[in-house]
Each structure stands twice: as C-alpha cells, then as structure tokens.
Amino acid sequence: MKRRKELTEEELKIIKKTINDDEAFEKFFRNCYLKNLRPATVEYYKNEFHGAKKFITKQLVECQQRDIEELILQSKKLMKVTTINTRLRALRSFYNYLHKNKLIETNPMKNIKLLRDRQKAIETLDNKEIERLIKTIRKQKSFVSFRDEVILLVFLDTGVRLSELVGIDVEDIRENKIIIRRTKNLFERTVYLSEITQEQLRRYIAIRGDVKTKRLFINHDNNELKPHSIQTQFTKYGKKANINKRVSPHTFRHTMAKRMIMAGVDAFTLMTILGHSDMTITKRYVNLWGPDIEQKHKQYGALKGLKL
Structure with a gap:
C-alpha cells in the first residue's frame, strides 16, 4: 500500500x-x-x-x-x-x-476567564466590638491573654498580615516602629505604632524575658507562636465577647484599613502601610469606605466658588 x-x-x-x-x-x-x-x-x-x-x-x-x-x-x-x-x-x-517555554503547543487557559462572583461586604469591627474584645481578653489575667491583647493592638495599629506578625523578631522593634521582613511580596516595609501599643509592647517584652527563640510572640512553652494558634484564640475571644462576626487577623486588617480611610488617609499611603503590591485592593477599600461622594461634590464641585 x-x-x-x-x-x-x-x-x-x-x-x-x-x-x-x-x-x-x-x-x-x-x-x-x-x-x-x-x-x-x-x-x-x-x-x-x-x-x-x-x-x-x-x-x-x-x-x-x-x-x-x-x-x-x-x-x-x-x-x-x-x-x-x-x-x-x-x-x-x-x-x-x-x-x-515551548513545553506545550497550545495554552488551554488562554481563553479561560475567572468566574464572576458577587462582591461580598467586607466585615470590620466597630468601636464597641473592639472594646468588648479587649475587655474579654483582659478578664483572664494570664501571660497568654496579655500577649493576645498586645497582638490585637499590633494588628489594629499596623494592619499587618498574620504571616507577617508571626515572623516579627524582638530586634525588629524600633521604639515607635516595626520592621516587617517576612512579607508577601518579599519587600521589607516599616509600620508605625501608637503610644498605647508602644507602651503595652514594652511591658510584654519585659514579661516575655529571654528565651531561646528570637520571635517576638511566643506560646506558654516559650516557643515561637504558630499562625493557627492565633487564629483559634481570637475565634474563641470573639464568641465569648458575643461578636456575631468573624473575629480574625484578616478582620483586624480590614478594620485598620477602614479606620484609616475614614480618618482621611490617601490610597497611596494606605497601600504602602498594608504592603499591597498594586492599587487594586486598596482602591476597593477606598470605594467601600471613602467619604460620601455627595459630600465631596458639595465640597469640591467644579462650580464651587464661582460668582455666577
């Protein structure tokens, strides 16, 4: 043939x-x-x-x-x-x-788009919920509870991620700031602390004392604290404080972002503080929590100030 x-x-x-x-x-x-x-x-x-x-x-x-x-x-x-x-x-x-790298002829994902999803509301804690959470933590009067109070203050003050917080070493604390080295995008950044957080952090370090690990936050056995332990602890505190929202490090990060925006911080500054690699998520925060557009128009409208 x-x-x-x-x-x-x-x-x-x-x-x-x-x-x-x-x-x-x-x-x-x-x-x-x-x-x-x-x-x-x-x-x-x-x-x-x-x-x-x-x-x-x-x-x-x-x-x-x-x-x-x-x-x-x-x-x-x-x-x-x-x-x-x-x-x-x-x-x-x-x-x-x-x-x-020419290991396959055609890319099967070339025309595949991500599925559209409804944008869910981002949960944050209000003043009363934060105060209830702090009171609940303080009731226990133990090393672990005081450590968790300081962790909460650092979360709310800086907006750091959970993975970043557990990576903080004692030597990364510099008076009113913390050097964040273990970042998502591999770029170190500096976050700043309010006076109350600085004071509580100094007290925590004194109580913590010298231990084998260089990590700032430790467990009751003097070993470095694991992310899962922090998440579990705050879930328990949230239930005890009767907060009907997810109480987690990510919620604290969102809460910090909202409070900064409501106070008037600009998107670029917030992006730098939170360690976002681009503006996409930061813009979403600003759109969600930014000052009322109607009020902005009244204040900055193009015809304002003209004698017509």
Missing part, C-alpha cells in the same frame, strides 16, 4: 517530543524555587494541581480548553466560585509557564 505524503495526527504524536505531568511539575517548581517564591505559594500550587487532577482523567499537560471548561462545570457542583477561581489562577500560572 502506498504511503500518504502527510503523517496522521497519531503518527505526528509518536514523532513529537512530549512531556508528562511529573516532568512538567519538576520544571515548573524548579522555576518557582529559582524565582524564590514563598513556600506557602509553592504549597498552594501543589495542592491545586492535585485537586485539579481529581476532575481530569488525562495528563494535565495534554489538556485542551474544553477540558478546563469541563473542570469548571464539574467544580461548580461542589465548590464555591472563589475556590474555583483560586484553582484557575494556579492552573493559569502552570500553563503560562509551559507554553512560554
């Missing part, structure tokens, strides 16, 4: 050099380490790839756009939109890397 001039798709696949998932993951994560991505980011990618493979029967490197679309449709039956979008972001990074 006479051979065809052109090879079939199956024959082309035999000739073409292919890569399997294990090889692709090895190259992708090597690149992550070379870029010095945070361990938490690498772990996030690993978890999302593992989760995606539960929905896709073929190799991830063999996926086409329709496979990703099917993954989305199946995921919608079981997962929240925000969870699906988190997975899609991880897959986008993975396929962008493979396509850029």
Whole structure:
C-alpha cells in the first residue's frame, strides 16, 4: 500500500517530543524555587494541581480548553466560585509557564476567564466590638491573654498580615516602629505604632524575658507562636465577647484599613502601610469606605466658588 505524503495526527504524536505531568511539575517548581517564591505559594500550587487532577482523567499537560471548561462545570457542583477561581489562577500560572517555554503547543487557559462572583461586604469591627474584645481578653489575667491583647493592638495599629506578625523578631522593634521582613511580596516595609501599643509592647517584652527563640510572640512553652494558634484564640475571644462576626487577623486588617480611610488617609499611603503590591485592593477599600461622594461634590464641585 502506498504511503500518504502527510503523517496522521497519531503518527505526528509518536514523532513529537512530549512531556508528562511529573516532568512538567519538576520544571515548573524548579522555576518557582529559582524565582524564590514563598513556600506557602509553592504549597498552594501543589495542592491545586492535585485537586485539579481529581476532575481530569488525562495528563494535565495534554489538556485542551474544553477540558478546563469541563473542570469548571464539574467544580461548580461542589465548590464555591472563589475556590474555583483560586484553582484557575494556579492552573493559569502552570500553563503560562509551559507554553512560554515551548513545553506545550497550545495554552488551554488562554481563553479561560475567572468566574464572576458577587462582591461580598467586607466585615470590620466597630468601636464597641473592639472594646468588648479587649475587655474579654483582659478578664483572664494570664501571660497568654496579655500577649493576645498586645497582638490585637499590633494588628489594629499596623494592619499587618498574620504571616507577617508571626515572623516579627524582638530586634525588629524600633521604639515607635516595626520592621516587617517576612512579607508577601518579599519587600521589607516599616509600620508605625501608637503610644498605647508602644507602651503595652514594652511591658510584654519585659514579661516575655529571654528565651531561646528570637520571635517576638511566643506560646506558654516559650516557643515561637504558630499562625493557627492565633487564629483559634481570637475565634474563641470573639464568641465569648458575643461578636456575631468573624473575629480574625484578616478582620483586624480590614478594620485598620477602614479606620484609616475614614480618618482621611490617601490610597497611596494606605497601600504602602498594608504592603499591597498594586492599587487594586486598596482602591476597593477606598470605594467601600471613602467619604460620601455627595459630600465631596458639595465640597469640591467644579462650580464651587464661582460668582455666577
């Protein structure tokens, strides 16, 4: 039988050099380490790839756009939109890397957009709730409760992330400021403390004393404090204080941002204090909590001051 001039798709696949998932993951994560991505980011990618493979029967490197679309449709039956979008972001990074380095011919994520989701209200604590929380913490009169009071003050004063707070060393405290080294975007920044936080922090350091760990915040065994412990503690305090909102480090961060905006701080300054890498989230905060637009128009309208 006479051979065809052109090879079939199956024959082309035999000739073409292919890569399997294990090889692709090895190259992708090597690149992550070379870029010095945070361990938490690498772990996030690993978890999302593992989760995606539960929905896709073929190799991830063999996926086409329709496979990703099917993954989305199946995921919608079981997962929240925000969870699906988190997975899609991880897959986008993975396929962008493979396509850029010519390890796959087509990028299955090229035309895939994140799912639209309703913007939920961002919860913050008001003055009375903060005061109730402080009173609840102070009732215990223990090292742990005093430590947690100081942690709360630092959160509300600076807006630092939980991961940043647990990474603070004693030597990072400089009178009225803290040097934040363990940041999300790897850029160190300085945050500032009010007088009351400075005073309580000095008292805490005196009570803390000299221990083996250099971390500022420690547990009752004098070891460094873990993020999960802080989260658990404040959830308990919130329930005891009868606060019907999520009481967490992220809530404190939002509360600090809102209070700063209501006090008149500009978006660029807030972005710098919070350590945002771009203005997107900061602008959302300003839009949510900024001064009333009608009042701004009355104050700064283009015709104000003209004698017409």
